[in-house]
Amino acid sequence: xxLRFYNTLTRQLDTFEPLEEGRVRLYTxxxxxxxxxxxxxxxxxMFEDLLRRYLRFKGFRVTQVMNLTDVDDKTIRGxxxxxxxxxEYTQQYKDTFFEDLKTLNxxxxxxxxxxxxxxxxxxxxxxxxxxxxxxxxxxxxSVYFSIAKFPAYGRLAHLxxxxxxxxxxxxxxxxxxxxVADFALWKAWDENDGEVAWDSPWGRGRPGWHIExxxxxxxxxxxxxxxxxxxVDNMFPHHEDEIAQSEAATGKxxxxxxxxxxxxxxxxxxxxxxxxxxxxxxxxxxxGFSGREVRYVLMATHYRQWLNFTFDTLRAARAALDRLDxxxxxxxxxxxxxxxxxxxxxxxxxxxxxxAAMDEDLNISGALGALxxxxxxxxxxxxxxxxxxxxAGGALATLRxxxxxxxxxxxxxxxxxxxxRELAALRLKAREAKNWPEADRLRKELLALGWLVKDxxxxxxxxxx
RNA sequence: GGCGCGGUAGCCAAGUGGUAAGGCGGAGGUCUGCAAAACCUCUAUGCAUCGGUUCGAAUCCGAUCCGCGCCUCCA
Numbered sequence: 001x002x003l004r005f006y007n008t009l010t011r012q013l014d015t016f017e018p019l020e021e022g023r024v025r026l027y028t029x030x031x032x033x034x035x036x037x038x039x040x041x042x043x044x045x046m047f048e049d050l051l052r053r054y055l056r057f058k059g060f061r062v063t064q065v066m067n068l069t070d071v072d073d074k075t076i077r078g079x080x081x082x083x084x085x086x087x088e089y090t091q092q093y094k095d096t097f098f099e100d101l102k103t104l105n106x107x108x109x110x111x112x113x114x115x116x117x118x119x120x121x122x123x124x125x126x127x128x129x130x131x132x133x134x135x136x137x138x139x140x141x142s143v144y145f146s147i148a149k150f151p152a153y154g155r156l157a158h159l160x161x162x163x164x165x166x167x168x169x170x171x172x173x174x175x176x177x178x179x180v181a182d183f184a185l186w187k188a189w190d191e192n193d194g195e196v197a198w199d200s201p202w203g204r205g206r207p208g209w210h211i212e213x214x215x216x217x218x219x220x221x222x223x224x225x226x227x228x229x230x231x232v233d234n235m236f237p238h239h240e241d242e243i244a245q246s247e248a249a250t251g252k253x254x255x256x257x258x259x260x261x262x263x264x265x266x267x268x269x270x271x272x273x274x275x276x277x278x279x280x281x282x283x284x285x286x287x288g289f290s291g292r293e294v295r296y297v298l299m300a301t302h303y304r305q306w307l308n309f310t311f312d313t314l315r316a317a318r319a320a321l322d323r324l325d326x327x328x329x330x331x332x333x334x335x336x337x338x339x340x341x342x343x344x345x346x347x348x349x350x351x352x353x354x355x356a357a358m359d360e361d362l363n364i365s366g367a368l369g370a371l372x373x374x375x376x377x378x379x380x381x382x383x384x385x386x387x388x389x390x391x392a393g394g395a396l397a398t399l400r401x402x403x404x405x406x407x408x409x410x411x412x413x414x415x416x417x418x419x420x421r422e423l424a425a426l427r428l429k430a431r432e433a434k435n436w437p438e439a440d441r442l443r444k445e446l447l448a449l450g451w452l453v454k455d456x457x458x459x460x461x462x463x464x465x
Numbered sequence: 466g467g468c469g470c471g472g473u474a475g476c477c478a479a480g481u482g483g484u485a486a487g488g489c490g491g492a493g494g495u496c497u498g499c500a501a502a503a504c505c506u507c508u509a510u511g512c513a514u515c516g517g518u519u520c521g522a523a524u525c526c527g528a529u530c531c532g533c534g535c536c537u538c539c540a
Contacts (some may be wrong), residue, residue, distance in 0.1 A: 011469095029540070037540085045540040072538075158468055183537070209538050231540030232469090261540065262470080265533085300488080303480075306471075306533075313477060316489035324504060325490085357479085365479040369487035376487095379503055415473065436498055442489065443500075454501050463501080 003359045005227075008235060009156055013361055018226050019256065023061045025221040026052060027255070028109065029213065029230035029238070030066035030378045033093035034074040036280040037100060039294065039309060040264040040271055044231050046295065047261040047303040049106040051229065054358050064109035064194060064364070065220045068094055071115050072209055076196050095394050100281045103291035104298070105407045111220045115212040116141075119198045122207045122215040126185045126200075128249045136178065138465035141188035141203035147181050150244045156258060157236035171402055183241050184208035211242040214254075218246065228255040264298075264307040284314070284362060288404025292408055293317045299406070302364055320372075321408060327375045328399060328409060330382055345380065347398035350374030371402055383433055416462040422452050424460055427453065431460075439442040 003016040018024050027062075028048040037045075055062050070090040079089035094114070101108070115122075118306040127145055129135040134149040152239070155199040157403075164356075178421065189197045189204040194250065197204045216352050221244070230239060246254040284294055296317040301307040343351075350370045357366030377396055381387050387395070403409045427442035443453050452465040 032538095032540080041540050047540090074538095120522095157536080180535075229540095233535070233539050236468095236536065241509085241537090263534075263540070268532090270534090280490090303472085305478085308477080310477090316477065320488050320492090323502095330503085364478075365487070369479065371489055374506090383504055431498085434498075440499065452501065455497080456502080457496095461501095 004361055005257050005259055006361050008260050009255075011158075014257065016257065018060065019224060022059070024055050024063070024227065025225035026055075026062060026064040026227045026229070027213070027217040027221060027225060028064060028066045029229075029234055030112070031093075031097055032066050032069040032074060033071055033090040033097060034065060034072075034078045035093065036161045036282060036378055037097055038271065038278060038280050039298070040283060042100065042281055042294075043264040043298050043307055044103060044229075044261045045101065045106055046104065046298040048229050049104075049407070050299055050303070050362060050364065050405070051227070051259070052107060052109075053360060053407065057355075057358075057401075057405045063221065065111045065113065065217060066109040067213055068112055068114040069121065069212065070094070071196060071206055075192055079196075080192075090114075091302045094205055096282075103281060103285065106293060107293075107407075113216040113220065115216075117209065117255075118212065118216050118219065119207060121219055122211045123186075123198075123200050125205075125211060125215045125218070125245070125249055129185065129245060132248060134248045135185055137202050138188075139207060141186075142184055143186035143202050144177050144182040145185050145241070145245050145248070146178060147183075147244060150248050152247070153181075153244050155239065156240050156243055164321075168324070178418075181237075183210060183237060185211050185245065203263050210238055213238070213242050214246040214249075217242075218250075223250040223254075224252050224342055225255060227259060229258045229259045229261065232260045232262055254283070257304075261303045262306050262310050264310045266310055279309075289312070289314050289318075290408060293321065296321060296408060299343060300364060300368060303362060323372075323375060325410075326406060327378060328396070331378070331396040331399065334382060334387055335389050336392075338389035338393055340393030340397050341388075342383065343394035343398045344378075344387070344391050346374060347395040348379035350377075351398050351401065354405075358405065367405075371406070374399070416451060420446060420449055420462060423449070424451075424453065424462055428460055431455075 003017055004013040006243045007014040026048075027044070030045075031041060045066075047067075052064050068090075071086065075090050076088060079086045080453055082089060117367070126135060129145065130137075130143070135145050138144050142174060165461070184198060185204050185208050187200055187208055188202070193206060196206060197287050198206060228239065228242075235258075243254050265271065266279065269275055269277060271278045281291075281294065285291065293314055295307075297309065297313050297325075298307070300317070329410035336416070350373060353373070354367045357363040357370060360366070382392075400409070423442055423446050427439050427446070429441060430436075430438040446453055446462070450465050452463045454463055
């Protein structure tokens with residue numbers, strides 16, 4: 001089946017055809033490392049993770065680049081306020097960003113270029129734009145891109161530029177521009193920049209924001225590549241500007257498919273510190289939820305849909321994941337290490353439905369529906385005793401194949417320690433003697449140690465509570 | 466004003482012409498000393514509202530109401 005994506009550029013579902021057979025070049029706008037990323041940021045990175053994992057599932061070799069914006073107004077201000085160097089300031093947020101990605105089981109990208117490591121590439125790109133006459137230097141030494149020289153400007157965002165006007169949201173320091181919609185490629189140094197400055201043909205200064213993505217994507221992916229993603233808010237001006245400066249410089253199409261992820265809201269409202277509904281990943285983990293519970297919630301709503309994040313949803317995710325874990329454990333137990341045989345029909349069907357759903361612009365709800373139907377059919381078959389070890393092994397292989405996309409299964413939990421096993425043995429004796437009060441007392445004692453006792457037809461089992 | 470998104474059960478959420486997936490929650494039941502898990506039955510005669518097209522519409526068309534986003538550096 002054909003893989004299709006909703007392409008912002010065409011505003012329709014386009015069949016995905018990579019520029020190079022079997023390979024996907026993917027650029028995903030990454031974090032500005034001036035604070036701890038919040039769960040809304042991670043919603044986007046989760047979408048990108050699902051995208052890359054599904055592309056790999058489909059057999060593509062994926063080269064993903066995620067940039068780290070480590071020089072902009074906010075990082076400079078943060079470093080100054082704390083009285084540390086820009087690098088020292090951003091490094092801690094880079095570190096925690098990668099820790100958070102791990103917590104969420106997000107697969108690493110192939111490249112994480114930092115803007116400050118690529119200033120020469122940016123300068124070179126700006127020079128190309130100057131040579132082509134689409135950029136100009138203002139009196140203060142800043143360089144701007146002239147959108148009047150790029151007729152296709154506004155194509156991505158479908159914006160009518162006549163509606164743009166100089167107003168409150170246009171920064172005060174940009175009065176030197178020919179056109180209010182022209183954007184900075186290079187920003188001349190000013191005193192707020194402190195020691196943050198690079199030499200350039202136009203004087204000391206620092207790169208504008210948009211240019212880093214063009215320069216770094218071209219360096220790692222080439223002048224034309226397949227997919228570029230980001231939050232909807234990046235559509236304009238950021239991605240529009242990227243297209244303008246990239247295509248004006250190279251004369252080639254920049255990106256074939258633009259995918260944009262909708263925002264996350266909390267309790268029906270935009271996240272904001274004043275509303276008290278602003279959460280970093282660390283905040284949520286601190287409330288006792290696991291990374292994969294957050295992963296499930298962030299992943300389970302289609303990426304172009306508003307995601308309303310609530311703690312109730314997180315609790316529902318926990319229950320759903322328990323069901324998944326339980327099923328996996330049953331399959332593992334039934335397969336008992338036997339060589340995997342052919343998967344049963346209910347697993348094959350789930351795999352087909354899963355892929356058919358994901359093919360359609362990553363329809364995760366349909367995909368999860370297929371997964372849970374598989375769990376239901378599988379449990380039923382297991383209850384009926386019609387699943388032998390090789391069949392269970394085959395089903396398990398299918399489940400793991402789905403999970404290479406979903407990333408929800410975790411390594412099998414710890415096994416009970418000697419003390420817990422001792423108590424369980426005592427309880428079994430009490431049960432055999434029909435000493436129910438003692439059996440129940442031992443159950444409670446085990447629970448206090450973190451173990452839940454399940455009396456199955458095959459005898460008691462201990463499960464991490 | 467321009468561009469765009471959305472309103473489906475208690476909650477979350479698929480479904481873009483053929484008679485409402487899935488998850489969570491709830492009720493009852495099977496199993497069970499109890500519990501857990503699993504399984505079974507039930508939980509939207511209806512998909513914001515009103516019209517229209519059609520043999521047939523949550524799905525197409527028109528209008529209306531409501532909520533929301535972007536429109537210069539916010540994922």
